Amino acid sequence: MDFRSLMTLQVSVPGARAQKVGAVPLGTRVIAPIDGGHFEGPKLRGKVLPGGGDWTLLRSDGVLELDLRLTLETDDGALIHMRSFGLRHGPPDVIAALARGESVDSSRYYFRTTPRFETGHAKYAFLNRLLAVSSGDRRAAGPIYAIDEIL
Amino acid sequence: MRTRPLMTLHLSTAPTQDVGAGPDGTRITFPITGGSFEGERLRGKVLAGGDDWTVRRSDGVVELDLRVTIETHDGALVYMTLEGIRDDGASGGPYFRTFPRFETAEPRYSFLNRLLAVGTGELRGGSPVHVIEELL
Numbered sequence: 001m002d003f004r005s006l007m008t009l010q011v012s013v014p015g016a017r018a019q020k021v022g023a024v025p026l027g028t029r030v031i032a033p034i035d036g037g038h039f040e041g042p043k044l045r046g047k048v049l050p051g052g053g054d055w056t057l058l059r060s061d062g063v064l065e066l067d068l069r070l071t072l073e074t075d076d077g078a079l080i081h082m083r084s085f086g087l088r089h090g091p092p093d094v095i096a097a098l099a100r101g102e103s104v105d106s107s108r109y110y111f112r113t114t115p116r117f118e119t120g121h122a123k124y125a126f127l128n129r130l131l132a133v134s135s136g137d138r139r140a141a142g143p144i145y146a147i148d149e150i151l
Numbered sequence: 152m153r154t155r156p157l158m159t160l161h162l163s164t165a166p167t168q169d170v171g172a173g174p175d176g177t178r179i180t181f182p183i184t185g186g187s188f189e190g191e192r193l194r195g196k197v198l199a200g201g202d203d204w205t206v207r208r209s210d211g212v213v214e215l216d217l218r219v220t221i222e223t224h225d226g227a228l229v230y231m232t233l234e235g236i237r238d239d240g241a242s243g244g245p246y247f248r249t250f251p252r253f254e255t256a257e258p259r260y261s262f263l264n265r266l267l268a269v270g271t272g273e274l275r276g277g278s279p280v281h282v283i284e285e286l287l
Binding site: 001113 | 154235236238241246248250261264266
């Protein structure tokens, strides 16, 4: 399987705004609203619009399911809808450190997502026709995703 | 991204159900009648009863939405879904890529619950074959 770097995406997720829905039938639901961010890659760059979020679910087996939905705006004005399913898990001490907002080497836990894109802008229509994968790095201010196109 | 081989999945399908032009595009459902999978860590057969609910979008790309149950050689049932796209008009040749996911209650295979994977699909003699790799 071959990959090519598509972009680095940095998302601002203010922890204070997290909506802790609590224990729901499928696990523990926390919704993390996004208030901005930016992305940059060889073929596109721009900012993340406020208003998206990550609908997270902590499962009974300790794996955190991620369901990120946001809108990207390129520097030339195209809007791109992005959604990305993901999984995050790791040793208990590492997950606890992340929960405290500490910086942890991202190689110490599993944080992978599968982004997809939709746009009506012809210049970026190639995004409608690809699947991507990403490695996440959870920082106190929000995650950083290294996103690769699947070739 | 680093990956490691997980399995090669062979599917056999019954004649398609051509639902026709709906709001999302042209919908064609492929009933799954069986198949097999093989990798270093797991192997077994595909149970009859799943389907691939495909829809051809207005831009010509086909969206896949597959659900099957697979059974390992030692009797574990694994629920498998696969979302993906097939773009037969891609400039570098057909682009057929997928995101498989797995669910099982069997402890021997619980590693499947904790991984994400990607697949490369192709049609061999009219039957779909997916080469699936784990994202490390």
